[in-house]
Amino acid sequence: MIKRWYYFIFLWAILWSCGDKQWKGQEPIQRVSTETRPIQYQWKKTYHIGKGLHFSNEFDGARLNGIAMTGEEQVTVLITPENTPINSSPWYAFKVWSDTPRNIRIKITYNEGVSHRYYPKYSQDCKTWAKIDSASYLLDSVSVAHKEAPKFCEFDLSVSPDTTWIAAQELIVSKDIDRWEAQLEPLPFVTLQEIGKSRSGKPISMLQIGNPESKKLVMILSRQHPPEVSGWLAMKAFVERLCVTDSLTQNFRNEYLTCVVPCMNPDGVDLGHWRHNAGGIDLNRDWEAFRQPETQLIRRFMQDKVIKGAKFYIAIDFHSTFEDIYYTISPRLKGNMPGVVPQIIAASAKQIPGYVPNIRPNDKDAPHISSSESIFNAFHAEAFTYEVGDDTPRNLIQKKGEATAVSMVQHLLK
Ligand SMILES: [Zn+2]
Known part of the structure; x- marks a missing residue:
């Protein structure tokens, strides 16, 4: 079996420097046109592929573009993106059931030039998720042997007349996010409002937490990129910590107003997009041209x-990538509270034994095409991109999200 760590070592080796173990992060982002482009919709259907096996993409967040029986008990699925060019971060989600209980082997493949990213998860109720058993999990060994990123993965799965969901990450779609927001709304210091509509007309909602009259504001964004569920989970923990009843957060809520957009891209999330909105655009490249x-x-x-x-x-x-990392504004640039972001991150890390935060400040001349660069430039907010690893343990994501909230509150009340 090809070990997952081996894949990451070669995939990102070029971005690591000798003698320094910390990941350097992704290459700097480049300006691209954010003019609306067409997307390709999926054919939403249940595939009855014979031998009593059924696959379906008829649910929000699903992505399954084609399927074939390719062996006695082997099924190959095809996953393609909403449009191209696009980052090689393929999202997939589908459900499967069988007339009789049996074991099948599922191979997940993509269009040419795309690499596999997400370790598959499964669920019997679409709420609780677990990783596929690693004993049967295989990556494309030919690519791996040539030190290239794997083009597919395959694994065994027990199926039965009960539905099993398979997805790249936990499935958290706009309905789930609405439900979470509705749980917070009854709190006396929370208001929930629609601030506008997405490209295809879905509501985009905002939670406002704290003193609605306050002129001291905090802005929180999540899910610009649909599959980035681990980042969303960090945002959730962060926001829930701000809503706890203790003297620290009560003081903070009296003095500040925190504005939270838990889902910037509901179209992309519900359409099972890899990255873009319904305008076919990476929203986190549109903070200069504002075409979406x-x-x-x-x-x-x-x-x-x-x-x-x-x-x-x-x-x-809040975003997700291969490892936890913070992209911050260049320390040479001064906003409304210079130096506070590295202090918040350092103080949050101290609350978690053994955790060393990976911080990568952007270049002074970074283009203002991403949210944090743009918001810093236009509003002088001390902005940063909070990236969570795809496979960061979910309890650690929660702890770090809560610790960041506490640390931010402490620094803003100083
Ligand atoms: Zn992202």
Whole structure:
């Protein structure tokens, strides 16, 4: 069996420097056109592929573009993106059942030039998820032997007349996010409002937590990129910690207002996109040109607040990547609270034994095309991108999210 660590070592070796164990992060991002482009929709259907086996993509967040029996008990699925060019981070999600209980082997393949990223998860109820048994999990060994990223993965699965869901990460779609927001809304210091519509007309909601009259604001964003569920889980833990009843957060809520957009890209999330919105665009490259409704409405909201005399102190945009990393603004640039972000991160890490945060400040001249660079540039909020590893243990994600909330509150109340 090809070990997963081996894959990551060669895939990212080029980004590591000799003698320094910390991941250097992704290559700097480049300006691209964010003019709306067409997307390809999936054919939503249940595939009855014979021998009493059934596969379906008829649910929100699903992605399954084709399927074939390729052996006695082997099924090959094809996963393709919403459009191209696109980052090689293929999202997949489908459900399967069988007329009779049996074991099948599932091979997940992609269109040419795409590498496999996410370790498959399964669920019997679409709520609790577990990783596929590693004993039967195989990556594309030919590519791996040539020190190339794997093009497919395969694994065994027990199927029965009861539905089993398979997905790249836990399936958390806009309905689930609505439900979570509705749980917080009854709190006396929380308001929930629709701030606008997505490209295809879905509501984009905002939670406001704290003193609605306050001119001291914090901005929180998540799910610009649909599959980035581990980042969303960190945002969830962060926000829930801000809602706890203790004197620290009570003082913070009296003094500040935290504005949270838990799902920037509901179209992409529900359509099972790899990365883009329904306008076929990576939203986190549209913070300079503002050609997409999702980025426009956040900018408008922030501008309206600033016109009324408010000031944004912190902005955090939650994402996922291969490992935990924080992308911060160049320390040579000064915003509304210079130096506070590295202090918040360092103090949050101290709450977690053995955790050494990986911080990568951006270049001073980084383009303002991503949320954090743009929000820093336009509003001088101390902005950073909070990236969570795809496979970071979920309990650690929660601890870190809570620790970051506590640390931010302590620094903002100083
Ligand atoms: Zn992202």
